[in-house]
Amino acid sequence: DAGITQSPRHKVTETGTPVTLRCHQTENHRYMYWYRQDPGHGLRLIHYSYGVKDTDKGEVSDGYSVSRSKTEDFLLTLESATSSQTSVYFCAISGDRYGYTFGSGTRLTVV
Amino acid sequence: AQKVTQAQTEISVVEKEDVTLDCVYETRDTTYYLFWYKQPPSGELVFLIRRNSFDEQNEISGRYSWNFQKSTSSFNFTITASQVVDSAVYFCALRPASGGSYIPTFGRGTSLIVHP
Numbered sequence: 117d118a119g120i121t122q123s124p125r126h127k128v129t130e131t132g133t134p135v136t137l138r139c140h141q142t143e144n145h146r147y148m149y150w151y152r153q154d155p156g157h158g159l160r161l162i163h164y165s166y167g168v169k170d171t172d173k174g175e176v177s178d179g180y181s182v183s184r185s186k187t188e189d190f191l192l193t194l195e196s197a198t199s200s201q202t203s204v205y206f207c208a209i210s211g212d213r214y215g216y217t218f219g220s221g222t223r224l225t226v227v
Numbered sequence: 228a229q230k231v232t233q234a235q236t237e238i239s240v241v242e243k244e245d246v247t248l249d250c251v252y253e254t255r256d257t258t259y260y261l262f263w264y265k266q267p268p269s270g271e272l273v274f275l276i277r278r279n280s281f282d283e284q285n286e287i288s289g290r291y292s293w294n295f296q297k298s299t300s301s302f303n304f305t306i307t308a309s310q311v312v313d314s315a316v317y318f319c320a321l322r323p324a325s326g327g328s329y330i331p332t333f334g335r336g337t338s339l340i341v342h343p
Contacts (some may be wrong), residue, residue: 208272216262
């Protein structure tokens, strides 16, 4: 009954290549978020969306872009992957103004 | 600006001990929500509780309890009679009750290790 899925779950890519991570929801929630999780830093917001085609930057947005052409999909693109972008990426959705549901995460390794 | 501080990076206890995870927050908003999430070794983030700022009643759910004190800007989480399955990273989070696209701010997490 996941309601939110992330793909891929794992990815290894080379430095300099573009990478796109996908977040798909079936809850019709308005708000979607991309976080990265790194040891010692907790969860840091990369980008978020408050509707179709409405997105904005978070605290660690450099090197990342997002798109939301449909309510259900929120894509995160690393334009030219670097080793510092090796991380676990989480997508979250929120629709009831109160709670957040997280995807299972994508473990990205940039070599 | 919002800030959430979880000063305890790692806590290690022996099974059946009680343990309290601290969460201190800063916000200029008069109304806001506080959350706790659990991240077990499997990696997923599991919602535990949401508390709004105008309800300071403490909450208990089984072995879990939460103490919200607006006067000290704290929202502490206590696990009674800890078990090995409680081993996880626990995150405290804060978000305004209105505006700002409801963006939550997370603390850096506290890693709880429960030894058998």
